[in-house]
Amino acid sequence: MMFLSLFVVLGEIYLKKKVFSFGLACLVCCLILVACSTSKNVSEKAEDSVTMKREELILAVGAEPETGFDPTTGWGRYGSPLFQSTLFKRDDELAIVNDLASGYDVSEDGKVWIVKIRDDVKFSDGVPLTAADVQFTFETALTNGSVVDFNVVKKVEATDEYTVKFTLKEAQSTFINALVATGIVPKHAYGDDYAGNPIGSGPFQLIQWDKGQQLIVEANPEYYDPIPFFKKVTFIFLNEDAAFAAAQAGQVDVAYIPASFSQLNVLNMRLEAVKTVDNRGIAFPFVKSGEVSSTGLPVGNDVTADRAIRKAINLAIDREALVDGVLNGHGTPAYTSVDGLPWWNPESVHADADLDGAQKILAEAGWKDNDHDGTLEKEGLKAEFSLYYPADDLTRQSLAITVADMMKPLGINIIIEGESWDTIEKKMYSNAVLMGWGSHDPLEMYNVYSSEEAGVDYYNTGFYKNETVDTYFEKALNATNEKEANEYWKKAQWDGSTGLSAKGDAPWAWLVNIDHLYLVNDRLDIGNQRIHPHGHGWPVTDNLVDWKWNK
Amino acid sequence: MNKHALISIGIYLLKKVLRIASLLFAICLISFLLIKSSPIDPIQAYVGADMIKVGPEQREKIAEYWGVDKPVIEQFWSWGTAILAGDLGTSMIYRRPVSEIIGERFLHSLSLMITAWVFSGIIGFVMGVIAAMKRNTWIDRLIKGYCYILASTPTFWMGLLLLIIFAVSLGWFPIGLGVPVGVLADDVTLWDRVRHLILPAATLSIVGVGNVALHTRQKLMDVLDSEYVLFARARGEQGFVLFWRHGLRNIAIPAITLQFAAFSELFGGAILAEQVFSYPGLGQATVEAGLRGDVPLLLGLVILSALFVFIGNLIADLIYHLLDPRMREGRTL
Numbered sequence: 001m002m003f004l005s006l007f008v009v010l011g012e013i014y015l016k017k018k019v020f021s022f023g024l025a026c027l028v029c030c031l032i033l034v035a036c037s038t039s040k041n042v043s044e045k046a047e048d049s050v051t052m053k054r055e056e057l058i059l060a061v062g063a064e065p066e067t068g069f070d071p072t073t074g075w076g077r078y079g080s081p082l083f084q085s086t087l088f089k090r091d092d093e094l095a096i097v098n099d100l101a102s103g104y105d106v107s108e109d110g111k112v113w114i115v116k117i118r119d120d121v122k123f124s125d126g127v128p129l130t131a132a133d134v135q136f137t138f139e140t141a142l143t144n145g146s147v148v149d150f151n152v153v154k155k156v157e158a159t160d161e162y163t164v165k166f167t168l169k170e171a172q173s174t175f176i177n178a179l180v181a182t183g184i185v186p187k188h189a190y191g192d193d194y195a196g197n198p199i200g201s202g203p204f205q206l207i208q209w210d211k212g213q214q215l216i217v218e219a220n221p222e223y224y225d226p227i228p229f230f231k232k233v234t235f236i237f238l239n240e241d242a243a244f245a246a247a248q249a250g251q252v253d254v255a256y257i258p259a260s261f262s263q264l265n266v267l268n269m270r271l272e273a274v275k276t277v278d279n280r281g282i283a284f285p286f287v288k289s290g291e292v293s294s295t296g297l298p299v300g301n302d303v304t305a306d307r308a309i310r311k312a313i314n315l316a317i318d319r320e321a322l323v324d325g326v327l328n329g330h331g332t333p334a335y336t337s338v339d340g341l342p343w344w345n346p347e348s349v350h351a352d353a354d355l356d357g358a359q360k361i362l363a364e365a366g367w368k369d370n371d372h373d374g375t376l377e378k379e380g381l382k383a384e385f386s387l388y389y390p391a392d393d394l395t396r397q398s399l400a401i402t403v404a405d406m407m408k409p410l411g412i413n414i415i416i417e418g419e420s421w422d423t424i425e426k427k428m429y430s431n432a433v434l435m436g437w438g439s440h441d442p443l444e445m446y447n448v449y450s451s452e453e454a455g456v457d458y459y460n461t462g463f464y465k466n467e468t469v470d471t472y473f474e475k476a477l478n479a480t481n482e483k484e485a486n487e488y489w490k491k492a493q494w495d496g497s498t499g500l501s502a503k504g505d506a507p508w509a510w511l512v513n514i515d516h517l518y519l520v521n522d523r524l525d526i527g528n529q530r531i532h533p534h535g536h537g538w539p540v541t542d543n544l545v546d547w548k549w550n551k
Numbered sequence: 552m553n554k555h556a557l558i559s560i561g562i563y564l565l566k567k568v569l570r571i572a573s574l575l576f577a578i579c580l581i582s583f584l585l586i587k588s589s590p591i592d593p594i595q596a597y598v599g600a601d602m603i604k605v606g607p608e609q610r611e612k613i614a615e616y617w618g619v620d621k622p623v624i625e626q627f628w629s630w631g632t633a634i635l636a637g638d639l640g641t642s643m644i645y646r647r648p649v650s651e652i653i654g655e656r657f658l659h660s661l662s663l664m665i666t667a668w669v670f671s672g673i674i675g676f677v678m679g680v681i682a683a684m685k686r687n688t689w690i691d692r693l694i695k696g697y698c699y700i701l702a703s704t705p706t707f708w709m710g711l712l713l714l715i716i717f718a719v720s721l722g723w724f725p726i727g728l729g730v731p732v733g734v735l736a737d738d739v740t741l742w743d744r745v746r747h748l749i750l751p752a753a754t755l756s757i758v759g760v761g762n763v764a765l766h767t768r769q770k771l772m773d774v775l776d777s778e779y780v781l782f783a784r785a786r787g788e789q790g791f792v793l794f795w796r797h798g799l800r801n802i803a804i805p806a807i808t809l810q811f812a813a814f815s816e817l818f819g820g821a822i823l824a825e826q827v828f829s830y831p832g833l834g835q836a837t838v839e840a841g842l843r844g845d846v847p848l849l850l851g852l853v854i855l856s857a858l859f860v861f862i863g864n865l866i867a868d869l870i871y872h873l874l875d876p877r878m879r880e881g882r883t884l
Contacts, residue, residue, distance in 0.1 A: 149609035212831030234733035
């Protein structure tokens with residue numbers, strides 16, 4: 001009985017998440033009058049605190065990292081690792097720059113990476129950071145069985161006190177991203193309790209962690225770069241709805257909020273919409289039906305295997321309308337999975353909302369509405385396919401519905417189906433799926449489009465294959481520096497005659513990049529926000545050390 | 552006689568122990584099977600949004616590390632034997648021992664639940680008594696109406712309402728959490744903790760009184776309609792004296808049964824209230840564990856909640872014996 005009620009409650013919460021936000025939005029509207037009458041003293045409070053020149057911030061920007069603050073089990077891969085520092089970092093333009101490292105060299109075959117590190121860095125406990133700590137960090141991460149995936153690493157050695165040598169199983173130019181994402185942990189102070197008691201060489205040190213509630217950090221006096229302006233920062237772990245409530249109550253300086261709240265004004269806070277590659281798009285099955293994947297699932301779809309269908313859809317979609325209608329304007333049209341990143345090819349941008357052009361492509365390919373039922377046919381095949389989306393994701397649902405409506409006048413009938421990921425997993429190789437990606441690692445593009453990754457979990461669900469693209473991928477991975485690699489990543493998208501973008505094979509129809517929304521204290525300067533990856537919240541802290549009060 | 556009583560107490564205890572043991576075993580087995588047959592893929596749930604960066608090779612490593620690649624029965628066996636040795640296992644999402652997580656969160660939840668339970672019990676009982684004693688007057692109708700409305704009020708909705716009025720608009724209370732923001736543990740006062748407890752506890756109490764009040768009212772009305780009360784009235788007893796002499800003891804038993812049986816609802820309600828107020832209790836942990844397929848943690852919570860409810864019922868049993876001489880005799884006979 002008890003047991004049942006526990007499960008019922010779980011189910012209820014799961015279902016009510018959506019109702020919850022809706023209910024909150026409604027109530028907020030009802031009570032805005034009340035809020036207006038009381039918000040005066042809140043504003044006075046805020047002014048007082050600024051005149052006090054406080055060097056303290058309160059942020060509600062994300063969920064608690066439950067596993068704690070151990071980079072070898074996944075901490076700090078989104079946003080600043082706070083307590084640790086990394087070998088390299090990305091600057092505001094997302095170019096790779098040195099952090100702990102003073103330089104690196106990659107061998108001709110791309111398999112041996114030699115990284116030199118600075119000799120003046122100390123952990124917050126005063127012990128110097130050496131190559132042995134770097135070696136220890138990567139070796140620990142390899143054996144931890146966590147979300148940190150370093151399987152490409154064969155061997156890590158500290159060749160002298162300040163030099164580390166990584167030997168990879170195969171050339172992988174994107175390995176640099178592992179060095180950007182992984183904070184270095186101290187060998188001498190690493191133990192079972194490290195995740196709750198992290199010592200590192202980063203800009204902050206942990207003062208207190210109230211599990212499930214908040215994290216209090218203070219500036220690390222041993223930090224080798226300029227000490228951050230804010231000497232004390234408190235992170236409170238609230239969900240998006242609660243974070244919005246906290247912002248309304250004037251209790252936080254930055255809050256991450258869902259798009260549905262973006263129309264509501266909060267006194268003394270401004271809305272910051274940060275550009276992202278948190279994208280949504282439709283992955284089409286690229287091959288004809290009939291095949292079966294290695295896991296026994298059906299592969300391919302006869303309708304979407306026709307290039308004309310995919311091209312026509314890409315051309316007919318009105319992406320601006322999607323941004324305005326579904327995202328309340330807080331987004332940008334998406335043309336690839338890497339829009340705006342250093343390895344993005346701007347030539348992949350094409351005109352859209354062009355119904356006539358799309359109709360022409362379809363007509364040329366032989367699609368005609370012979371029986372006048374509004375849907376085109378070709379050789380007895382109806383231009384009709386299913387589009388799956390995860391049913392608990394409101395944004396993807398709206399996108400799916402809107403796109404299906406946009407395709408109606410074209411004569412393509414998209415049947416939308418909301419399901420759980422567990423069902424979608426079984427359907428995704430043979431049906432179109434509304435997916436989302438977005439990462440600061442170009443390896444993602446390889447995973448999504450390489451024929452090597454066809455049918456591997458969520459990678460390349462459409463079984464896309466283009467030998468020219470595969471060759472570019474190989475060259476990009478074998479490149480010995482990022483600049484060279486980026487050229488090949490760009491060519492893979494569009495080289496003038498073929499590519500993985502909509503100008504080429506169009507195996508996807510990318511729709512939108514979703515802005516990440518934050519309410520920010522009017523007087524707080526959160527610096528130059530870089531293009532954020534998939535995942536709302538922590539990435540905003542990437543440049544926390546640059547934050548300051550406006551003059 | 553004395554020896555006789557001891558033996559019967561021994562038998563009584565033995566029965567109870569056997570009952571809880573078999574109950575726990577059944578609950579563990581069923582929940583284990585349920586979780587395992589649920590469509591949640593524990594690896595996918597663990598990886599979550601990181602699926603972008605986690606390759607198939609690493610997935611295998613994760614499965615191996617947590618032992619989820621073995622047959623279900625083998626998993627249950629290794630989990631069960633560890634439990635018997637007192638080891639609840641390690642939580643997948645927190646990467647810490649389950650006992651530690653439950654320990655620190657249970658204290659928070661317990662203070663919340665006990666506060667809510669005491670208040671809803673006392674207030675509900677008093678409301679029920681008043682309604683019954685003043686049957687069919689305006690106050691009875693008021694209480695009845697209030698209870699009906701509450702009976703159909705979802706806990707999370709009530710929580711949101713309180714949150715928006717008292718925390719967001721009026722700013723009298725914090726919007727959530729169990730301790731003040733940015734204050735070091737040493738500087739947190741008892742009053743700070745109480746202030747954070749008030750809204751969630753109020754949510755639970757407000758919603759909780761309806762049940763107790765309506766049952767108490769009904770029962771007291773039955774008592775008031777009885778012949779012994781008629782006789783008492785004939786002797787001139789009325790009002791509080793009448794209730795004190797003839798009502799209280801007779802309605803205490805059902806009220807207590809109900810109140811202790813509400814332990815299970817309390818647990819469920821607390822989960823919802825904690826969600827709304829970001830209160831760091833068992834609720835948050837339960838939701839996370841359930842949605843992300845963290846088997847050791849979820850089973851630990853299931854065992855704890857089963858024990859909690861069982862103990863609630865046991866206390867109710869024991870109180871019957873104290874309150875009602877008829878039950879005491881019934882046992883030794």
